[in-house]
Amino acid sequence: MSERSEVFDVLVVxxxxxxxxxxxxxxxxxxxxxxxxxxxDVGTGTSKANTAILHTGFDATPGTLxxxxxxxxHDLLGGYAAAAGIAVERTGALLVAWDDEQLxxxxxxxxxAERNGYRATRLVGVGELYEREPHLGPGACGAxxxxxxxxxxxxxxxxxFATEAVAGGVELLLGTRVTGVRVGPPHRLVTTxxxxxxxxxxxxxxxFSDVLDRWFRRDGFTVTPRRGELLVYDKLARPLxxxxxxxxxxxxxxxxxxxxxxxxxxxxxxxAEDVVDRTDTGSTAAGLAFLRDRGARILPELLDExxxxxxxxxxxxxxxxxxxxxxxxxxGYVCVGGIRSTGLTASMAIAEHVVRxxxxxxxxxxxxxxxxxxxxxxxxxxxxxxxxxADLVAADPAYGQVVCHCERVTLGEIRDAQQGPLxxxxxxxxxxxxxxxxxRCQGFYCGAAVTSLLGANHG
Amino acid sequence: xxxxRRLREVDVLVVxxxxxxxxxAAALGARGAGxxxxxxxxxxxxxxxxxxxxxxxxxxxxxxAMSGPAYARRRTELAVDAGAxxxxxxxxxxxxxxxxxxxxxxxxxERVTARAVVLATGARERPRPARLIPGTRPDGVWTTGRLxxxxxxxxxxxxxxxxxxxxHVSFSAVVTLAHAxxxxxxxxxxxxxxxxxxxxxxxxxxxxxxxxxxxxxxTRLLGRPRLTGVEVRSSTGRTAVLDAxxxxxxxxxxxxxxxxxxxxxxxxxxxxxxxxxTAFRTSVPGVFAAGNLVHPVETADAVALEAEPLADAxxxxxxxLAEAAAPVPVRVEAPLAWIAxxxxxxxxxxxxxxxxVLWSRAFADRPxxxxxxxxxxxxxxxxxxxxxxxxxxxLTSAWMRRVDPGGGPVTARLARxx
Numbered sequence: 045m046s047e048r049s050e051v052f053d054v055l056v057v058x059x060x061x062x063x064x065x066x067x068x069x070x071x072x073x074x075x076x077x078x079x080x081x082x083x084x085d086v087g088t089g090t091s092k093a094n095t096a097i098l099h100t101g102f103d104a105t106p107g108t109l110x111x112x113x114x115x116x117x118h119d120l121l122g123g124y125a126a127a128a129g130i131a132v133e134r135t136g137a138l139l140v141a142w143d144d145e146q147l148x149x150x151x152x153x154x155x156x157a158e159r160n161g162y163r164a165t166r167l168v169g170v171g172e173l174y175e176r177e178p179h180l181g182p183g184a185c186g187a188x189x190x191x192x193x194x195x196x197x198x199x200x201x202x203x204x205f206a207t208e209a210v211a212g213g214v215e216l217l218l219g220t221r222v223t224g225v226r227v228g229p230p231h232r233l234v235t236t237x238x239x240x241x242x243x244x245x246x247x248x249x250x251x252f253s254d255v256l257d258r259w260f261r262r263d264g265f266t267v268t269p270r271r272g273e274l275l276v277y278d279k280l281a282r283p284l285x286x287x288x289x290x291x292x293x294x295x296x297x298x299x300x301x302x303x304x305x306x307x308x309x310x311x312x313x314x315x316a317e318d319v320v321d322r323t324d325t326g327s328t329a330a331g332l333a334f335l336r337d338r339g340a341r342i343l344p345e346l347l348d349e350x351x352x353x354x355x356x357x358x359x360x361x362x363x364x365x366x367x368x369x370x371x372x373x374x375x376g377y378v379c380v381g382g383i384r385s386t387g388l389t390a391s392m393a394i395a396e397h398v399v400r401x402x403x404x405x406x407x408x409x410x411x412x413x414x415x416x417x418x419x420x421x422x423x424x425x426x427x428x429x430x431x432x433x434a435d436l437v438a439a440d441p442a443y444g445q446v447v448c449h450c451e452r453v454t455l456g457e458i459r460d461a462q463q464g465p466l467x468x469x470x471x472x473x474x475x476x477x478x479x480x481x482x483x484r485c486q487g488f489y490c491g492a493a494v495t496s497l498l499g500a501n502h503g
Numbered sequence: 504x505x506x507x508r509r510l511r512e513v514d515v516l517v518v519x520x521x522x523x524x525x526x527x528a529a530a531l532g533a534r535g536a537g538x539x540x541x542x543x544x545x546x547x548x549x550x551x552x553x554x555x556x557x558x559x560x561x562x563x564x565x566x567x568a569m570s571g572p573a574y575a576r577r578r579t580e581l582a583v584d585a586g587a588x589x590x591x592x593x594x595x596x597x598x599x600x601x602x603x604x605x606x607x608x609x610x611x612x613e614r615v616t617a618r619a620v621v622l623a624t625g626a627r628e629r630p631r632p633a634r635l636i637p638g639t640r641p642d643g644v645w646t647t648g649r650l651x652x653x654x655x656x657x658x659x660x661x662x663x664x665x666x667x668x669x670x671h672v673s674f675s676a677v678v679t680l681a682h683a684x685x686x687x688x689x690x691x692x693x694x695x696x697x698x699x700x701x702x703x704x705x706x707x708x709x710x711x712x713x714x715x716x717x718x719x720x721x722t723r724l725l726g727r728p729r730l731t732g733v734e735v736r737s738s739t740g741r742t743a744v745l746d747a748x749x750x751x752x753x754x755x756x757x758x759x760x761x762x763x764x765x766x767x768x769x770x771x772x773x774x775x776x777x778x779x780x781t782a783f784r785t786s787v788p789g790v791f792a793a794g795n796l797v798h799p800v801e802t803a804d805a806v807a808l809e810a811e812p813l814a815d816a817x818x819x820x821x822x823x824l825a826e827a828a829a830p831v832p833v834r835v836e837a838p839l840a841w842i843a844x845x846x847x848x849x850x851x852x853x854x855x856x857x858x859x860v861l862w863s864r865a866f867a868d869r870p871x872x873x874x875x876x877x878x879x880x881x882x883x884x885x886x887x888x889x890x891x892x893x894x895x896x897x898l899t900s901a902w903m904r905r906v907d908p909g910g911g912p913v914t915a916r917l918a919r920x921x
Contacts, residue, residue: 276632326638326723327637328637332637352633354637432596432612433612437607437612444608444609444612445609484630486649488627488646491645492649492655493652495656496658
């Protein structure tokens with residue numbers, strides 16, 4: 045592709061949940077902004093495979109930037125989700141102790157939460173614990189309740205952010221892989237679709253953020269992808285669990301949790317395994333066996349239910365204990381690296397922080413109107429979905445024609461997801477926008493029909 | 504009408520217009536069971552057979568050989584001719600009462616109360632995640648059901664396929680793959696032999712010449728974004744990677760039991776469908792269950808042949824003559840996987856065709872099948888034909904009258920050699 049002569053004020057590299065949140069924030073300023081990603085859709089990397097929890101940050105390391113941004117991000121994303129119609133369920137979490145040693149740690153975690161400014165935790169005795177989670181396996185000794193921990197639709201936020209960004213004039217440059225940098229000013233990003241010039245660059249490249257950082261002649265960190273395998277259980281398992289069930293963290297990591305999802309399933313995971321290949325999102329026999337072993341203890345009846353999905357995500361872990369988020373004002377460069385499993389929660393707070401750092405680098409950020417919070421399709425099981433709305437079906441029978449039976453996705457929703465600036469371009473994109481094909485039959489019934497509908501709208 | 508639902512009443516509501524539901528509707532219509540309505544969530548009636556283009560349907564129930572789609576059409580005609588209303592594009596979304604169901608269709612939202620409900624929601628093949636096959640999540644992973652619909656829709660499949668499973672449906676997948684121009688690289692089963700008819704196996708071998716890898720499990724899928732290989736391991740521990748861009752996961756059936764479970768029906772741990780007695784009664788009075796929802800899976804004609812006794816049972820209920828179910832549980836021991844029906848009343852009707860359906864997980868070449876209740880033998884037979892896994896076997900119900908109604912569960916099992 046030819047070189048583009050214009051110079052962007054800001055180029056954001058990486059359209060995951062954090063990159064799109066930054067794009068959205070910048071869309072409210074009178075700037076020429078580009079949002080670049082190698083993939084053909086937003087939110088296809090680490091952002092699509094996580095535990096879908098809206099964290100309070102109660103267990104973050106006090107004093108870190110991550111602790112601050114997670115706490116702030118929790119409120120920001122919670123508010124945004126409410127405005128955009130993105131599903132959040134305020135389930136609360138129970139951090140369950142399974143032996144005396146773990147029980148003794150709970151007050152320490154409570155104290156840590158208070159140092160993080162989170163004062164709502166409460167110690168729960170074993171009687172109350174089983175009353176609230178009657179299907180919990182035998183042997184639990186007590187729990188720490190964290191009422192603010194919630195579950196959230198993890199797929200809609202990047203799509204909502206990008207939709208808002210595009211409405212505010214941000215140029216979305218998908219399918220554009222950055223292959224090199226000529227450091228400026230202005231910086232020139234060499235991409236698979238030609239060169240892009242920008243006065244400021246924000247590196248939100250996730251698993252590749254250290255590579256991009258080195259191209260900017262920085263060498264602060266190395267990403268070691270940490271693979272987390274997860275099992276998604278059938279919706280019929282949903283009544284087995286009411287809260288997010290967290291393990292007591294050990295030196296070996298945060299451990300395996302059981303959590304409901306807003307789509308009405310139950311999640312078991314993740315594993316935590318350092319891998320070399322930054323694209324290795326495969327599951328392993330050992331990982332699945334390990335999770336089932338843990339799950340059998342936490343929620344024995346879960347193991348009798350069918351597994352609807354298995355996936356693995358890669359968290360962008362680094363050798364450091366905090367986000368690798370810093371601005372280089374003299375260079376017009378901001379690095380947003382090492383955003384681990386808390387990135388979804390912190391995304392909007394990170395975006396605020398990045399705009400401050402850009403301003404320190406001399407970027408003038410006058411406000412601009414135009415970008416408005418989009419109204420997202422209701423994907424949550426607790427939300428009223430189109431198949432449940434007589435008014436909608438009466439107005440347009442396509443909302444009464446269920447195509448994906450397991451997830452009850454209608455023709456109208458599949459059609460809608462293929463319209464607008466963030467239209468689904470493939471089956472995976474359609475899954476994240478509608479839930480189609482995500483159910484227990486994995487396309488046994490509707491695979492061909494959904495594929496045809498995708499083809500029809502792009503033919 | 505607070506949420507805009509249309510409220511309606513029918514005599515019998517049949518959920519699912521596959522062979523079981525359509526045959527039940529025809530039999531109910533013939534008995535003058537009143538207003539009989541069959542609803543199906545798909546755009547076409549007929550269930551699984553409508554995607555199965557090869558011949559072999561209708562032999563035992565309609566006494567002629569026909570293709571799956573022709574069979575689906577004929578079954579629909581028979582139901583309609585008997586006076587039943589058959590509706591498509593209607594999704595039953597939940598229960599609003601013991602005999603009241605909510606549904607959504609392009610015509611709107613409805614709440615239908617019936618005097619009897621027949622669940623005939625069928626069964627499906629377990630997809631890859633439910634089988635816990637590790638590896639990447641590439642394109643090119645299918646179940647037979649999805650494959651057959653894709654081929655019918657003219658969608659591209661691939662070039663080289665591994666078929667996982669070696670039962671009847673697996674050979675059906677082979678035929679579909681051949682039709683789509685896909686070469687079968689191998690058929691893989693973790694059992695020691697294939698489980699279909701010898702003639703199918705011999706014919707497939709002769710015609711397409713692919714190897715059958717027995718005692719072999721799929722251990723990993725490779726490739727991204729497209730499948731590039733299927734890693735397998737034999738029981739001797741040898742692993743190999745089969746070069747393929749397509750894998751079809753066949754069989755491993757599970758009933759489509761969501762509606763049954765959401766209705767609070769007692770479930771059978773073996774079939775994973777609702778527990779039913781010999782008169783198709785579930786634990787909820789007025790709710791009946793039939794077809795592959797209660798025995799995953801039998802052929803379409805075997806399912807359709809249950810319709811007459813099922814209709815008799817429903818009519819008895821409609822007439823208020825339905826005796827209260829006082830059922831004794833019927834169980835199995837490994838290697839038997841399940842038995843259906845799995846509840847019985849010694850004084851109740853015999854099961855359809857005077858037999859119980861048995862399903863084994865392992866081969867047994869000279870099985871001795873016995874039925875016991877609290878250690879008391881009710882039946883024992885040494886003259887059984889070999890048991891083949893993934894294929895139904897039939898146990899006579901002649902012993903049923905000897906069951907003690909208060910004697911606790913009845914167990915069917917393979918006798919240890921004596």
